Amino acid sequence: MSARQDTLFRYLNMLQLIPRAPHYRATSTLQALLEERGFKVDIRSIQRDLEKMSGHFPLLCDKSSRPFRWSFDPGFKSNLPAMDTATALTLVLAEEYLTGLLPQVAIDQLGGQFHNARKYLDSLERNSFAHWTQFVKAIPNGKALIPAPISHDVWQWVTDALLNGYALDVQYLSRAKNQVKTYVLHPLGLVARHSVTYLLATVNEYDDVRQFALHRIQTVKQSQADLRTQRGFNLDDYIAQGAFGYPVDDGAVNLKAKVRSDVAWMLSETPVSHSQVLSEPDENGWVLLEAEVPNDQQTQWWLQGFGSAVDVLEPKSWREAIHKQARKILGLDE
Incomplete structure (x- = not known):
C-alpha cells in the first residue's frame, strides 16, 4: 500500500472514531484506537490531520484542556456511502416502523440516514419512484401508542454508559411512590417494549x-462510583424468563385452543412458538392449536384480543380467567 493510500484509510478510520457532540474523544484516545486498527501514528500527526479535516468536515475541537478533544457537529449528516434504491426504500420502511416503537430521540440518531433516503427517492422524478410515498408504508401489529418522550441528554448518557461501561447518577421519578x-445505576441492558424504553440496571449496592x-429519568x-458488573447476566435469558411479560411463574404451559380458520392461517405463517402444532379443520371449521408458551399475562391478553x-x-386456569373477564365486560351493560 502506498503512503497516500495509507493516509487516506487512516483519515477514514479516524472519522469513524469521532462521535457527535456532546460526546467527544481526545487525541490520545484516537491514537490508541487507531493503533488497534493497525495505524501507528503520533499524537502531533493526529492533531495535524484533524485540523486539516476540519476544513472539510464540521469537526468541533475543545481546547480547554490537553489533549484536545474532538467531536462532530450534532447536526452533521453524512452521505457516505452512496445511496441506492433498495437501501433507500429499506430505510424509509424502517423509519415508519420504528417511529411507533422507539422514542423520538432514538429516531433522531438516524435522522441523517432517513433524510438522505427520502431525498434520494424524491430525486428519482423520471421513473416509477417519483411518487414513492404512495407505495411504501409500515403498519404496526396492534394499537401503537405514541412513544414516551426522552430527553436527548438522557439518551446520550445512558447509551454511552451502557457501551463504555460506567455507572450513572440519576434522579428518577418513581411511579409507585410518585416521588x-x-x-x-449500574447499566446492564436497554429494552424497547411497546412505546417505552427501559434501562436494566442494578441500584446502588444491591444485586x-x-x-x-x-x-x-429527570x-x-x-457517577464517580465504580461500575458494579453482574457476572452471568444475559439479556436474552432475562427476557425469556418473562421479565417483560408479567409472568405468573418462571415456567411454561401447554396451550390448547380452538381457533377459527383465519386465525389458524395467520398462525401457520407467524407461529406463537416453535413447538406450535395446528390440526386440520373439523366439520365446523375449528382448528386445534397446541403450543408451549410462557405462563404470563401478556399471552393471555393476546388470546383475549x-x-x-x-x-x-x-x-383451565387461563380458560376460567378469560371467561371471568368476559362476564365482567358483559356486566358493564347491566
Missing part, C-alpha cells in the same frame, strides 16, 4: 436487576 429518587423507564450524569375467534381449552 423523585436519587440512585446510582437485583430492576427496570427504569428512560422517560422518567437528570443524569456519570381475538374474541370469539379463539376458545381456550387449556390451561
